[in-house]
Every structure is written in structure tokens, then in C-alpha cells.
Amino acid sequence: MRRRAPCPGRITCAPMTSAPDAAPGPGAKGALTARATDFPRWYQDVVARAELADNGPVRGTMVIRPWGYGIWERLQAALDTRIKEAGADNAYFPLFIPEAYLRLEAEHVEGFSPELAVVTQAGGKELEEPVVVRPTSETVINSYFAKWIQSHRDLPLLINQWANVVRWELRPRLFLRTSEFLWQEGHTAHATRTEARDYALKILSDVYLSTMQGVAAVPVITGHKTVRERFAGAIRTWTCEGMMGDGKALQMGTSHELGQNFAKAFGIQFSDELGAQQYAWQTSWGVSTRLIGAIVMAHGDDFGLRLPPAIAPVEVVVLVVRDDEGVHRAAQSLVADLVAAGHRVRLDDRTDTGFGRRSVAWELKGVPARIEVGPRDLAEGNVTMVTRHDRIKTTVPLGGAVVEVTAALGGTAAALWAEAEAARAARSTAVTTVAEALEAGAQGFATLAWSAVGPEGEDRLAKEAITVRCLQGPDGGLAEDGDDEDSLVAVVGRSY
């Protein structure tokens, strides 16, 4: 990487004086808990100190603060573009669902009933028919699909909605598990099983994998869930599983083949080309604000959050080091140049607050690049650039700062990706027995033949809080329709 090398055109290339081992310890003022010391505590600290979110007044609820919501908006934009490219249109369905709808699909209601919030009183009186707050919208949406779909010409029907959903949680964790969260849920109906399956896989790769890996720079593995782990009401659940900094897996998104389960429950039928009545084949798929938690836990370090530029609400912050007219002028014009170059920029000219405090604040928030404009550098026509992911400081000529920042931002995502992938590789082990999987799975991902596990092995693993995260084909790719169960590979580990 150019910035590390002694570099012509620059005056100095210095790493920061405080190496990672100079991380603030427990005694330091306002320090973060070290990630290796207590990962859950570190996570909470980062979420709080980076001002991503607060706990809501009702247990399990979450207030998403502007910085956290800014990340969500960037993720949303990336996902929404891809969803539309996949042909789905946005729509909106109601928050309240008749309780009776949930009961129409047996597995579905069984899967969700423990976490339903049910409204029994409204308008000052008991409701004759209780309504549930949607935990997901299969039931309402499909009841309308049944009305809208009459002919094979109405298919495929591809709908997405951005919404909040409620699943009452006993053990809440900000972004990862809250009683209310924001997500996107897609619901589609197709004429054939193959078409539905292909669409579920298209979403998995072209929307989810593309966003998680290409935008958020989080490496994920894909595969399908075991019967035990799959979505209530699906015939197959495809999943994206990321590995967090402590070796635990996080389910970051799922895409389901629903078969004809809901079509039969809700009467979604169409006349085919021959005039015969057929039940539609369906999919549903979703990702949520949990992705923010994934980004924190996959990329964060002892100094706080680290964001890939594509989802950072601010890509570059220009810091006025001290109150000086020339410095202010230079900083302002640099901001203008950066904006003109297409970057999301913020000017920090709060010189009534100490420089160190402001630096630390932006570092905690994970802003990918900072430019420090101070009189000392400026006297020599320079500014200092700091890249967040490696915390390396570089002195660059003022006139070349835009080019330098653009180049640095271009390398940030790749660097974060490489680091996360190396961490995952270091915690991934191939094993052959359930006993070995118990050990390796406690540290990270253990891979072994599914035939060596099976539903019985799954129970054994579950006693140690280890689950099958996904099943893959013999070559490590997605399983093909014709694959023999015994040829599959299981990836197991602890999870959030």
C-alpha cells in the first residue's frame, strides 16, 4: 500500500505514536473495554460511544440514533437498488394482522406464537378479534396475493416492503436481538418451483451477498438451514452467516423457499396455460438492522467502530486543529474540494473543544478518513491524513489532499475485508466428528460431513450452545437440488 512506503511527494509517512498495544486500559478516562477482554461489553460500549443507539424505555426496544440510522440509510439504499434490479417493487402492508391469519399456516404460527405481541384492547374496549403486531408479513401479504393472482399472466408477483416488525424478545441486545426492529421483507409468487427457487437464490447472491460483501465488506458464507433451524413455514431456508470478532456466527439474512405452504393456506391459485388451477410457488426473504450489529462486530477494534466508506454517513472529516484564520480558510476550501469530488464530508471546526477529544470521537464513530488541518503543517503547505482502519498518519500536500483521500478511501473496504476474512480463516477448522466439532465450534466455525452429525448430532451440539449454521454442497457451494443428503457439509458454531 502506497501510504506505508516512504513516499515521494510527501514530507513524512508516520504511523501513529500510540500503537494498538497503547489502547486505553480500563483505568483510562472514558476508555472502551478492550475487545479481547470482554467482547459483549466492548460491543455495548461501541454502540453507546459511537452514538449508534440507545435502549428504549420499554425493555427490548431500541432508539436508533442519527449515526446508526445514517448507516442504516446507506445499507437501505444499497439493498433497495439491488432489490429493484431483481425486479421487485416496494409496497406497504399493515402493522396489525388478524390473529386468525397467523393460525392458517400451522408451522408458521407454532414458530412465532411465543414472541407475538397481541393487541386485545383498543378504542377503550376489548376487541372481539385480537390483532397481532406483525412479526413478519407472510400472512397479510399472501391474503392479498390470493386476490391479486388469478392467471399465470399475473406471475411472477414480486413485492418488497420496508417496515418495522415486532418479536417479543426475552434477551435483548441492541441491533442483534430487539423486540422491534427495522427490516426489508420480500414476498414473491411464481408459477413453478424451479422459478421460485431460482429467485430465492438470486436474492441471496445478487442482493444479500452483494451488499454484505461488496458494500459492508463483511465476508459471509452461504448455505441452507437444517430442518431444525429453518424458517417456520418454509421448505428451505437459505442463509448468509458472518463471523464476528469473537468467533461467533451471526445470521445476517435469510431467503426462503416457501413451496406451496402459504399458497395452500391462503388459496393463492392461478389458471395455467392449459386452464388448470395451480397453487403458486413462493419465496420470502429479509435482512434487518441487525446488519449494523454485524458491521460493528466484524470490523470494530479497540478504538471503536470502523466503517467501510460505502456505508459511512461521513467518509471524511476535516478537523480544524486550532483556532486560526488561515487554518479555517484552508479547511473550508478543502471541504468544498472534497464535496466537489463527490465525497460525504464533515467539517469539524469546534475549536472550543480539545483536538484530542474530537479526534477520539470521530475515531469511535468509525469515519474512514480524517484530515487534520493545523498551522504547523499548513506553514509548509501540508495537511495530515489519518486512515481509520489502520490508524496511520500521512503528511500530504494540501493541493494533493483530495486525490490522496480518494485513493485511501478506495483501499479501506478491501483492507477491512482482508482483515475480517483472515480472522475468520484463523477460526475455521475442518473436523470429522461431533466431539471435535464441539471443541472447534466453540472457537469459530467447524466444518464436517453432515452425515457425521444428523439431527441427533445436532441435539448433542445444541447442549453446548453450538448449532448448525448452514449446510453446503460437497464442493462448499450451495447444495443442488439433486444432492444426496449424505454428501452435504455442515458448518457449525456458536451464534448470536
Add this chain to the structure above:
RNA sequence: CGGGGAGUAGCGCAGCUUGGUAGCGCGCCUGCUUUGGGAGCAGGAGGUCGGGGGUUCAAGUCCCCUCUCCCCGACCA
């Protein structure tokens, strides 16, 4: 629901054993000096001690009741 803990300033906590003026750190406000990695000094604001009852001359502290929250055991984006 079973087991373990905690409620005192915005946040984190001490004080309770042995009742006697409500404290500390961080944060916040004002002023001055500062500002190139969490600044210093001085001054200041901020409290129904979770709630109710009782004992006592006197309760954050002792007794009874009650509420809430957190952590560990069965599900999930």
C-alpha cells in the same frame, strides 16, 4: 418460570455492618489559560436515596410489604 444480584445526581459507583449535615469519578454550566491524540485551574448547577408502611428524638442506613431492572438456564432477522 427456577437460581443469583442490583435500585443513591445525566452515566458509573461509594455510603448501610455500628441510624446523626447526601458523597466520589466522569459528564454538564461559567470564566481564564489552552488546543498537533480523551487539557489545566477556579467557581457553579444538579438528589422524591425505586415506592409504601413501621421503629426512633432522628432512617439512604434497622423491620415489613411492594414495584422495577440486570445476569444465568428453553426460541430468533
